[in-house]
């Protein structure tokens with residue numbers, strides 16, 4: 001009987017869901033701010049910072065027991081937590097949004113949840129809601145507020161899995177128990193939605209169940225009913241607004257109109273004292289330029305310590321990135337994906353009206369740079385950050401052929417800037433490219 005009920009609801013929900021999945025044309029308007037923001041800061045903060053364990057995965061993968069993992073709660077103090085300072089740093093980096101872990105897979109909420117479950121107010125010496133002051137500090141600075149929320153909750157007694165190789169129960173054998181978990185989950189989602197009205201929701205863990213099992217459509221509908229402009233990431237088993245490749249930069253431009261690379265600054269999402277494999281500011285900036293040139297956003301992660309201080313290396317990365325963003329802002333914020341590969345050896349972006357082409361040059365090459373297939377006349381070229389004017393030369397143009405000549409641009413060493421030099425080419429009219437094979 002229970003099986004039949006389960007199957008019937010599954011079929012009904014699938015039928016309805018089939019008709020209503022996200023349609024890019026319908027969400028285009030609400031995605032505007034997100035599309036122009038380019039940079040977000042991801043924050044993984046939780047009890048895992050206490051003993052530098054993997055965030056939630058430590059017990060799921062049986063590196064330590066669940067009990068030992070949860071004991072970290074006793075050491076989570078937030079004693080030096082200064083949300084204004086966090087917000088100031090995020091603003092300095094140039095990010096337009098920040099996404100904080102309201103609850104990771106371990107189930108420990110950073111707010112005062114009404115549900116009978118773990119939170120930092122009742123179970124840690126921090127004893128207070130850590131989200132409200134953070135969201136208000138960033139919003140004051142015009143930064144959008146994002147809520148990471150793990151659908152998975154391995155600590156909840158009604159969640160089917162607790163570790164990789166053991167299950168509490170099978171959903172198909174105990175549908176009521178699963179329904180209890182879902183009621184709890186919808187309740188927590190509603191709390192976060194009502195309390196903080198997130199501008200963006202960042203779901204995680206959808207891989208453990210199907211859209212039907214999670215009730216993704218219901219999650220989407222209920223969130224948007226209260227906060228119609230909220231942007232939802234793609235980890236909602238097909239019901240989100242954008243794609244979220246993780247750690248690895250896509251080699252070709254993702255097909256979906258909006259995408260975001262989430263990436264750590266070392267090798268871990270949360271604070272880990274032993275992890276010193278920091279990416280350099282140059283590496284981060286190179287990756288950022290590449291992401292933006294492919295039409296995406298970067299969600300760059302930091303992992304504060306249990307006391308709320310941010311590791312010095314991460315502060316440094318965000319500051320260096322911020323300085324670079326300030327100098328090169330025209331090429332990044334509000335820009336569009338660049339021109340197809342093959343025209344220029346490196347990342348590029350375009351202004352929204354496509355009358356300006358930005359070229360990103362890393363290293364200290366003095367040799368002239370080459371742009372191929374550019375039909376427009378170049379009005380002027382300047383270096384962002386110091387406004388130096390550059391000269392260029394067009395070679396190989398045959399007067400009667402539609403194939404444009406090759407553009408060589410001189411970039412003397414003294415006008416080059418830190419990490420990656422960005423050139424702005426002002427074009428006569430919106431960009432027009434020739435991408436043929438050079439025949440007549």
Ligand code: GLC
Nearest residue numbers: 044055057204205246262269
């Ligand atoms: C993965 C991990 C999780 C991390 C997330 C961030 O999904 O499960 O630990 O929070 O990536 O993108």
